[in-house]
Amino acid sequence: MTTQRDTLIIAGREFNSRLMVGTGKYASFQQMVQALEVSGAEIITVAVRRVNISDRNKESLLDHIDLKKYTLLPNTAGCYTADDAVRTCRLAREAGLSDFVKLEVLGDEKTLFPDNEELLKAAKILIAEGFTVLPYCSDDVTVCRKLEDLGCAAVMPLGAPIGSGLGIRNPYNIKIILENIKVPVIVDAGVGCASDAAIAMELGCDGVLMNTAIAGAQDPIAMAEAMKLGVRAGRLSYKAGRIARKLYANASSPIEGLLG
Amino acid sequence: MQIIVNGEPADIREGSTVAELLEHLRIGRDRVAVEVGLEIVPKASYDSHTLSEGDRIEIVHFVGGGENRAGL
Numbered sequence A: 001m002t003t004q005r006d007t008l009i010i011a012g013r014e015f016n017s018r019l020m021v022g023t024g025k026y027a028s029f030q031q032m033v034q035a036l037e038v039s040g041a042e043i044i045t046v047a048v049r050r051v052n053i054s055d056r057n058k059e060s061l062l063d064h065i066d067l068k069k070y071t072l073l074p075n076t077a078g079c080y081t082a083d084d085a086v087r088t089c090r091l092a093r094e095a096g097l098s099d100f101v102k103l104e105v106l107g108d109e110k111t112l113f114p115d116n117e118e119l120l121k122a123a124k125i126l127i128a129e130g131f132t133v134l135p136y137c138s139d140d141v142t143v144c145r146k147l148e149d150l151g152c153a154a155v156m157p158l159g160a161p162i163g164s165g166l167g168i169r170n171p172y173n174i175k176i177i178l179e180n181i182k183v184p185v186i187v188d189a190g191v192g193c194a195s196d197a198a199i200a201m202e203l204g205c206d207g208v209l210m211n212t213a214i215a216g217a218q219d220p221i222a223m224a225e226a227m228k229l230g231v232r233a234g235r236l237s238y239k240a241g242r243i244a245r246k247l248y249a250n251a252s253s254p255i256e257g258l259l260g
Numbered sequence B: 001m002q003i004i005v006n007g008e009p010a011d012i013r014e015g016s017t018v019a020e021l022l023e024h025l026r027i028g029r030d031r032v033a034v035e036v037g038l039e040i041v042p043k044a045s046y047d048s049h050t051l052s053e054g055d056r057i058e059i060v061h062f063v064g065g066g067e068n069r070a071g072l
Helices: A029-039 A082-096 A116-128 A141-150 A171-180 A194-203 A220-240 B018-024
Strands: A008-010 A013-015 A019-022 A043-050 A071-074 A100-103 A132-137 A186-188 A207-210 B002-005 B008-011 B033-036 B039-041 B056-064
Touching: A019 A029, A019 A220, A029 A220, A043 A082, A071 A082, A082 A100, A082 A116, A082 B033, A082 B039, A082 B056, A100 A116, A116 A132, A116 A141, A132 A141, A141 A171, A171 A194, A194 A207, A194 A220, A207 A220, B018 B033, B018 B056
Parallel strands: A019 A043, A019 A207, A043 A071, A071 A100, A100 A132, A186 A207, B002 B056
Antiparallel strands: A008 A013, A043 B056, B002 B008, B033 B039, B033 B056
């Protein structure tokens, strides 16, 4: 499988990397550009915000991003109602001329957990308007199924609260989602280190999306590489098929021919 | 005439278009989206869409992000 193609397909588009990364919280644009490069990610998330009218000398994110290399995934971070999220997606499509959106509708500021009711409402409107919707949602198979039924191109359950770095807190919920959902399942939020990313992939997830784990690391460039390898290792390990867990030892050296 | 751009009052020439406002603010039209009174103005209409006194205009673009930050 190392030589075979193992691409991720979202809404008919093919991607070689299963790691998606955010572009926020970096110390500088230079650091961000380098981290993106090293991560090998092809899909990067961006936020939609007001242009700074009073200081036009500020650099713009897209001056630093090679749009031939990356697919932009605008998000609706900071939106707490379906209306706000839909409005943000429409603006994102106009600014970026792409239908891909990472839909998130938040429930409260402390946990940043999704408001699934508003999320479903927004997803329905956006899909009717032709958007390719990738929703950030709870690790709940029922909401994932509803999102899939509405026509979402993927589901993106959280591993743990956004930016918490707690890892995959409920692998069994993720496993249940994987067994019941046909569209790609991408763990979004909660990953703290490369082994967390590997665990998500070993469960069978189609991809992992992260921002803080890389941008907030002491050495974001090194962590970007660690995450690339973690996702790759986890994917290979999943595809390779692990051995069964057993309570007792099972010798790996032959018993025959032991010295009498 | 007075308009509100990204929450701030601004003074522009009577009958200005969206294109003229962007030019006035030195904002390239390619990578932004413009809303006038909650309605998106398509790029193709920037030259023809005339602004009126009191219009509330939002000009947005992409910034670094991946997770929650304050909304619009």
